[in-house]
Amino acid sequence: MHKRKHAITKIRFNRSTDSSLWGIVLFLKHQLVVNWTLLDKSILVLILAVIINLFWISWDILVLMTPSFHPWVNLDLVRTQLWTSLCLFGVFITLILPCHLFKAQAWAQSILPMFIVQLFTVMLCYNSYLVGSFSPATMVGYVGVMCVGLILFERKIIYCALIPATIALILLNYLSTFSGFPYAPLFNMERMNQTMMHPFWVSSMLFFLVPLMLVCLFLFEILLSQWRMREATIEKLSRLDPLTNVMNRRSISSHLEKLHQNPDFLYSIVLLDLDYFKNINDQFGHHMGDQVLIKVAQCLVHNVRDQDIIGRFGGEEFILLFPNTSTVKALNIAERCRIAIAEMRFFTATDQPFSVSASFGISSSDHANEPHVVISQADQALYAVKAVGRNQVKVFSDLGFNQF
Numbered sequence: 001m002h003k004r005k006h007a008i009t010k011i012r013f014n015r016s017t018d019s020s021l022w023g024i025v026l027f028l029k030h031q032l033v034v035n036w037t038l039l040d041k042s043i044l045v046l047i048l049a050v051i052i053n054l055f056w057i058s059w060d061i062l063v064l065m066t067p068s069f070h071p072w073v074n075l076d077l078v079r080t081q082l083w084t085s086l087c088l089f090g091v092f093i094t095l096i097l098p099c100h101l102f103k104a105q106a107w108a109q110s111i112l113p114m115f116i117v118q119l120f121t122v123m124l125c126y127n128s129y130l131v132g133s134f135s136p137a138t139m140v141g142y143v144g145v146m147c148v149g150l151i152l153f154e155r156k157i158i159y160c161a162l163i164p165a166t167i168a169l170i171l172l173n174y175l176s177t178f179s180g181f182p183y184a185p186l187f188n189m190e191r192m193n194q195t196m197m198h199p200f201w202v203s204s205m206l207f208f209l210v211p212l213m214l215v216c217l218f219l220f221e222i223l224l225s226q227w228r229m230r231e232a233t234i235e236k237l238s239r240l241d242p243l244t245n246v247m248n249r250r251s252i253s254s255h256l257e258k259l260h261q262n263p264d265f266l267y268s269i270v271l272l273d274l275d276y277f278k279n280i281n282d283q284f285g286h287h288m289g290d291q292v293l294i295k296v297a298q299c300l301v302h303n304v305r306d307q308d309i310i311g312r313f314g315g316e317e318f319i320l321l322f323p324n325t326s327t328v329k330a331l332n333i334a335e336r337c338r339i340a341i342a343e344m345r346f347f348t349a350t351d352q353p354f355s356v357s358a359s360f361g362i363s364s365s366d367h368a369n370e371p372h373v374v375i376s377q378a379d380q381a382l383y384a385v386k387a388v389g390r391n392q393v394k395v396f397s398d399l400g401f402n403q404f
Helices: 016-031 038-064 067-072 075-101 106-131 136-152 155-178 199-237 249-260 277-284 286-303 327-343 371-387
Strands: 267-274 309-314 317-323 358-364 393-395
Touching (some): 038 136, 106 136, 106 199, 249 371, 267 286, 317 327
Antiparallel strands (some): 267 317, 309 317
16 A cells, blocks of 8 residues: 655745735735835826927927918927927936936935926926917816826925916916916917917817827826726735635625525535644744644645635634535535645744644534524534544534534
């Protein structure tokens, strides 16, 4: 007869094993845009500024190279705007470098984001003045950038730029209305006002508005989808035990209530408790005890069926929920799990070997009309195992107790 080899599992004092269970949490920390550092978000703003300036440069060159557009614009201001956009393009590109090189420096994290947001706001205000402080492009850019900024950055950073920008836009509009200050000086408004919704003005607004709107919508979509992903992940994590990564007690109770809503649906419950678990904590430390719980949970996952539900009921106690399963089938699965746990071998940091065993108690909905009664019966079966030596599996209906 062949002797079956024991499945040996080495457990050492290594904190890295804990973090492997929380890969999804690390994803939340490092990948979501809202959780980026301020300098990473500043680089995103710089890229947005570079894109805006590229569109301005394209528009300026297009206008200057198309003589038919010349009557509708202020050519000197278009040329000035072209050079301004080229300079700003270089400045924003250059600022990406210190954001990347000094991202670990405290001074950079406090100064650069504020400076970049202020510079970006000044650029938008200048461009808004050129095309009209209350033009469609200005309004869409103002609302879109404000909303994205408030999501990405601290309110202090955004308000320090937003409040002066709002005052400046209102003042420009007031001066344009009552003091003869030129409105939208980039265009020849006197000639354009002779035609309702002048095609060149409309096409120019669309040229400035559509890219900005698309960028804002793109950022909103990213932020919204990641927010939904984070909410779904948080909701999922709220149903899991943080140590063993199996379901927690509240989640198990929810599943039980759903199963019990159908009175004709059969299910079995298994309660299992690790034998003499306190001795492991006392002799080898709580960290080693935590590692044992993690490995036992993984062992249970590998030895139950796909439709079965595993939860940590508290301390060293686990609960198994078997839908559409009689106590006979539950007994077979529980016995398989008991043997698998007993065959595991653990090693301390000093290579001292030890093993664990577990006691199992089983009951089913055949013998009770409420979920808490089924759990109570499984608990009685579990205590019956402990009374006769542990490391066994017992079914409540075999104990000869009066069922209630």
